[in-house]
Amino acid sequence: MIRNIIKYNLLLITILMIVGCNKSFDQQFSRDDVSYFSITYPMDTTINIIRLDTLKIGPTFTGLKSSVNYSYEWTVFENSSSSTPRVISRDSNLQIKVDQLPGKYYLTFSVKDESTGVKDVKLYNLNVNGNFYEGWFIANNKAGKGQLSFIRDDGDLMFNTLETINEKSYPEKALQSIVSVESSSVQYANVFYFTNKGVSVFDANTLYEKVSQNAFFTQLSGVQGKSNYVVCHFNYDQLMVVNKELRANIGPIMSSDFLTTFSERIEGDYEMFPFAFQNVGGMSTHYYDNKNKRFVTIGFGQRELGYPSTTTTGSTPFKLSNIGTTFMFADYNSSTRQVVITSDTNKKYIYTINFSGDNISRIDAYPIQGIASLNNIMAFAASSESLIGFIADGNKIYRVEAGTGAAKEIYAFPEGTEIADLQMYKRPNKSIGAGTL
Amino acid sequence: MKYILVTISVLAILFSCQKDTLSTYQGKEAIALYVGEYEADSTVFSFVFSESLTGRDTFFLKLRLQGAPKSVDRKVQLEALNQSTAIENTDFVLPEVVLKADSSFLLYPVILLNTERIERQQLTLLVAVKENEFFSRAALGLSFGQVNNTMDKSLGTYKIHINNFYTEPHYWVDFQYYGDVGEYSRVKFQFMQKVYEIKDLSKLSRGDLYNMGLRLRKALADYEAEHGFLIDENNNRVEF
Incomplete structure (x- = not known):
């Protein structure tokens, strides 16, 4: 019985195997080498262009055959996962007016062998900038009327940008302009324009007006002296010093509609020096109170001052609640270090303020030596590469070692010229700009 | 005997097989009052928070269709239930509105009227969908898989407390x-x-x-x- 079962099973398996066999189709095809070709220019690169300028690229290739028909395609898509590519040209040489809004995009270029379908594709970063992408904004006055001028990186000079672009008069006396660009939210690049009557805000890429004068404050009779504006605490807060008063508002991370009314004056007995001392990226900002000669702090989301009283290390120990000097000028040296020019009865000092975490941990202070007068300091800027600062005194510019206080004249404008401002070009930060009256 | 039992069992199993019939719903479409997953089924409307200068203001309720959209306009109306202490056309108006062709959603305007008596007492308006030739009242409960994965709730009724005096707001x-x-x-x-x-x-x-x-x-x-x-x-x- 068992023998029969095995026998019949073997027979069945054999039949199934025979039936399962199938004649294979004829594998008759020939092999040809696919010609190798590729794009050799441009290679991986970042292309910067100003919006509405013409983008011209003449690519080069290797391995293209004259007997083969190739197709070309240029596409652009936004730097986000949800973006879909848009074909902007099917010519080999690209020549197109860039109409994308300022921002970061990807550009792709592909060449395809139409006979085989083989394709070479290259991807590039495309940065579309506004007209005012890199350079110097200068708030200045002509015939008693304010204007915001722009010296662009490529040498282009635009004098009265605000009126030209907004077709509106800005008759107030210009005091200052502050450009706010946060690397994590470049779309929120703004220019704050301070006049004797108030503050207005313009888009840094287009200079279109975003906030009209005094929409920022419930009450403001006018602006005097230097002001300061920062976006801080991981974009959680905006802080502004106007008329020695500190005011706050929520930052771009809280709401895209953040250019709204600022708070009333943060309460307390102080006259705030217009500079935000901070460990950039920290969750607390320090200000210096020139009235009580001490540091105060404001934490993220807070609308009240803190009063630190720790003692710092450094050349001389300082109690943060009693520094005892008047701050005149300050600038950033690094993300955790700021340099300050201070004034005591008869002496000027250079202070280096160091942060550790959210706290000022070390202060070094040295009297400035090597400058004869020092009675007419008009401006100051700090290097962000080494621990030095530049002081404008009358018609001369001095280089000061923050680590020793030693100063040395490096440039003199003609006698009678008065330097009004000094700014360090921070990217790359090897040049310094001086504006004269 | 054994074979009889086995045969009967097999036959019983076979006879129990039956082709399933698919039931489909036949009837009028329905309209549901609905709120978001975290929204309440009632509200307090106080004229002291109203910017209206005309003595009347509008509170919108969300309605949605249960059923297929149609290519014709269809009338929709809410009605006040007996438990209401507010009086129609004195304290409120529930207008007849139209669910536009091919649409499934509607904001229904409950018109509230400011009167002297709500300065002292709070009135209640309890509304439900009024059945008409197009729509009946809808089934209640959560809906799943809506746009943005919200879980809206269909309600049978919605309660509006109307007053014109200050009470501590929920915010x-x-x-x-x-x-x-x-x-x-x-x-x-x-x-x-x-x-x-x-x-x-x-x-x-x-x-x-x-x-x-x-x-x-x-x-x-x-x-x-x-x-x-x-x-x-x-x-x-x-x-x-």
């Missing part, structure tokens, strides 16, 4: 958290309405909330400099 806790405004009082609330120049303070922005304490203390200091202390209805000095 006062936010004001306490951000603005340190302390205990609610009518005078305090009215002062805030004047400071912000709006009646419905729930519309304040997040920035306004963060800056609230500073703004109110400054405004109150200005007020006190001119008029002296501000005293509320409980004879307490208003402070922020």
Whole structure:
């Protein structure tokens, strides 16, 4: 019985195997080498262009055959996962007016062998900038009327940008302009324009007006002296010093509609020096109170001052609640270090303020030596590469070692010229700009 | 005997097989009142928070279709149920509106009328979908897989309490958290309405909330400099 079962099973398996066999189709095809070709220019690169300028690229290739028909395609898509590519040209040489809004995009270029379908594709970063992408904004006055001028990186000079672009008069006396660009939210690049009557805000890429004068404050009779504006605490807060008063508002991370009314004056007995001392990226900002000669702090989301009283290390120990000097000028040296020019009865000092975490941990202070007068300091800027600062005194510019206080004249404008401002070009930060009256 | 039993069992199993029939719904489409997953089935509408100057204001209720959209306009109306203490055409109007062709959603305008009697007492309006030739009342409950993965709730009725006097609004806790405004009082609330120049303070922005304490203390200091202390209805000095 068992023998029969095995026998019949073997027979069945054999039949199934025979039936399962199938004649294979004829594998008759020939092999040809696919010609190798590729794009050799441009290679991986970042292309910067100003919006509405013409983008011209003449690519080069290797391995293209004259007997083969190739197709070309240029596409652009936004730097986000949800973006879909848009074909902007099917010519080999690209020549197109860039109409994308300022921002970061990807550009792709592909060449395809139409006979085989083989394709070479290259991807590039495309940065579309506004007209005012890199350079110097200068708030200045002509015939008693304010204007915001722009010296662009490529040498282009635009004098009265605000009126030209907004077709509106800005008759107030210009005091200052502050450009706010946060690397994590470049779309929120703004220019704050301070006049004797108030503050207005313009888009840094287009200079279109975003906030009209005094929409920022419930009450403001006018602006005097230097002001300061920062976006801080991981974009959680905006802080502004106007008329020695500190005011706050929520930052771009809280709401895209953040250019709204600022708070009333943060309460307390102080006259705030217009500079935000901070460990950039920290969750607390320090200000210096020139009235009580001490540091105060404001934490993220807070609308009240803190009063630190720790003692710092450094050349001389300082109690943060009693520094005892008047701050005149300050600038950033690094993300955790700021340099300050201070004034005591008869002496000027250079202070280096160091942060550790959210706290000022070390202060070094040295009297400035090597400058004869020092009675007419008009401006100051700090290097962000080494621990030095530049002081404008009358018609001369001095280089000061923050680590020793030693100063040395490096440039003199003609006698009678008065330097009004000094700014360090921070990217790359090897040049310094001086504006004269 | 054994074979008979086996045969019967096999036959029984075979006979129990039956082709399933698919039932489909036949009938009128329905309209549902609905709210979001975290929204309540009632509200308080007070004319003291209303910006309207005409003595009437509109409160919108969300309606949606249960059934297939059709290519014709269809009339929709709500009706007040007997439990309502508000009187139709005196305290409210429930107009007949149209669910546009091919649409599934509608904001229904409940028109509320400001009268003297709601200055002293609160009236209640309980509404439900009024059945008509197009629609019946819809099934109730959560709906799954809506746009944005929300879980809206279909309701049978919605209750609106209507008044024209001050009561502590539900968002006062936010004001306490951000603005340190302390205990609610009518005078305090009215002062805030004047400071912000709006009646419905729930519309304040997040920035306004963060800056609230500073703004109110400054405004109150200005007020006190001119008029002296501000005293509320409980004879307490208003402070922020």
